[in-house]
Amino acid sequence: MKKVLAIVFGVMFTFQMQAEKQKAYSDKGEKPRVIILATGGTIAGSGESSTKAAYTAGKVPVDDLLNAVPQIHDLADIKGEQIAQIGSQDMNIDTWLKLSQRINEIFDNNEAEGVVVTHGTDTQEETAYFLELTVNSDKPVVLVGAMRPSTAMSQDGNRNLLDAVMVAASPNSQGIGPVIAMNESVFAARDVTKTITTNIATFQSRNFGPIGLIYDGKVSYYYKSLRSSEAKFNVKGLKKLPQVEIIYGYADASAITVKALREAKVKGIVYAGMGNGNFNAQVGAELEAAAKSGIAVCRSARAGGGRVTLFNEVDDKALGFVVADDLNPQKARILLMLALTRTADANAIQDIFFKY
Numbered sequence: 610m611k612k613v614l615a616i617v618f619g620v621m622f623t624f625q626m627q628a629e630k631q632k633a634y635s636d637k638g639e640k641p642r643v644i645i646l647a648t649g650g651t652i653a654g655s656g657e658s659s660t661k662a663a664y665t666a667g668k669v670p671v672d673d674l675l676n677a678v679p680q681i682h683d684l685a686d687i688k689g690e691q692i693a694q695i696g697s698q699d700m701n702i703d704t705w706l707k708l709s710q711r712i713n714e715i716f717d718n719n720e721a722e723g724v725v726v727t728h729g730t731d732t733q734e735e736t737a738y739f740l741e742l743t744v745n746s747d748k749p750v751v752l753v754g755a756m757r758p759s760t761a762m763s764q765d766g767n768r769n770l771l772d773a774v775m776v777a778a779s780p781n782s783q784g785i786g787p788v789i790a791m792n793e794s795v796f797a798a799r800d801v802t803k804t805i806t807t808n809i810a811t812f813q814s815r816n817f818g819p820i821g822l823i824y825d826g827k828v829s830y831y832y833k834s835l836r837s838s839e840a841k842f843n844v845k846g847l848k849k850l851p852q853v854e855i856i857y858g859y860a861d862a863s864a865i866t867v868k869a870l871r872e873a874k875v876k877g878i879v880y881a882g883m884g885n886g887n888f889n890a891q892v893g894a895e896l897e898a899a900a901k902s903g904i905a906v907c908r909s910a911r912a913g914g915g916r917v918t919l920f921n922e923v924d925d926k927a928l929g930f931v932v933a934d935d936l937n938p939q940k941a942r943i944l945l946m947l948a949l950t951r952t953a954d955a956n957a958i959q960d961i962f963f964k965y
């Protein structure tokens with residue numbers, strides 16, 4: 610109880626300090642500085658017609674994106690940088706490392722009060738969670754994208770970009786951690802997931818809901834995750850991460866893929882299991898062999914909500930497995946890759962999964 614109160618007061622104190630700092634800043638009549646790091650995606654997508662669905666992601670360069678929403682300059686001093694120009698289905702560890710290293714540098718050198726990352730929606734949640742685990746600052750990092758390309762009728766990107774800049778520039782956003790701000794909602798990186806293939810309301814947090822709501826150019830926050838204060842993973846100087854792959858579970862799955870990964874000597878396997886992270890007998894035998902050979906095996910769930918609990922229908926301790934708790938498989942992979950940069954011990958990895 611004491612610990613919870615200490616955390617709550619600590620968070621309140623930090624918020625107040627940050628708000629004071631920001632207030633002193635705005636009293637000087639200066640605008641907050643926001644750097645926009647562009648990576649591509651549908652928000653930078655271009656199609657042949659305003660009414661047809663076909664388009665190519667990551668076509669529009671950062672300067673054109675910013676020029677399309679001149680109102681952002683009323684909110685902040687804006688600078689744009691092109692980090693990548695890809696559909697986020699092509700997002701990769703290289704770009705994650707580059708992005709995280711650049712954002713840490715921006716905050717360490719006090720180059721900006723906030724960062725906005727424009728990004729495709731397919732893997733936006735993964736990038737957001739990677740940044741949550743590796744960016745060491747209380748300043749806001751706001752990821753934003755669009756479901757309709759910039760050339761479409763009723764495109765959603767311009768409004769989303771304006772809102773994202775507002776969120777990044779708002780004193781209320783100190784200490785919230787990397788978030789996705791889209792469609793008038795703000796989601797914590799850890800919880801958010803893409804739920805619908807094409808709809809503009811695609812981002813949701815099935816377990817916990819949005820942490821904030823946007824309306825009329827303002828953001829209001831309602832809660833903050835207690836999981837966000839753990840020491841960040843240091844990726845400075847790293848060129849790659851331990852290889853972790855995901856395998857999807859289903860009725861009567863064969864063990865071919867698990868065996869192939871064991872033989873390929875990957876460092877970790879995340880199993881997107883059925884129900885509470887379950888697998889059938891043949892897959893279980895291969896996963897056990899993988900764990901015995903030194904591969905970290907993590908049980909996650911394909912269900913899309915809830916969490917995977919220890920020692921339910923599976924004896925994790927005997928098998929040497931860890932559970933992903935409430936992280937979906939793609940986020941469990943990110944935490945496992947980063948955990949493996951610290952330790953290969955299953956108990957220590959499990960501890961990380963229960964803390965981060």
Ligand SMILES: NC(=O)C[C@H](N)C(=O)O
Binds near residue numbers: 651697698728756757
């Ligand atoms: N809406 C989008 O951004 C989808 C696109 N494939 C991307 O992730 O880049």
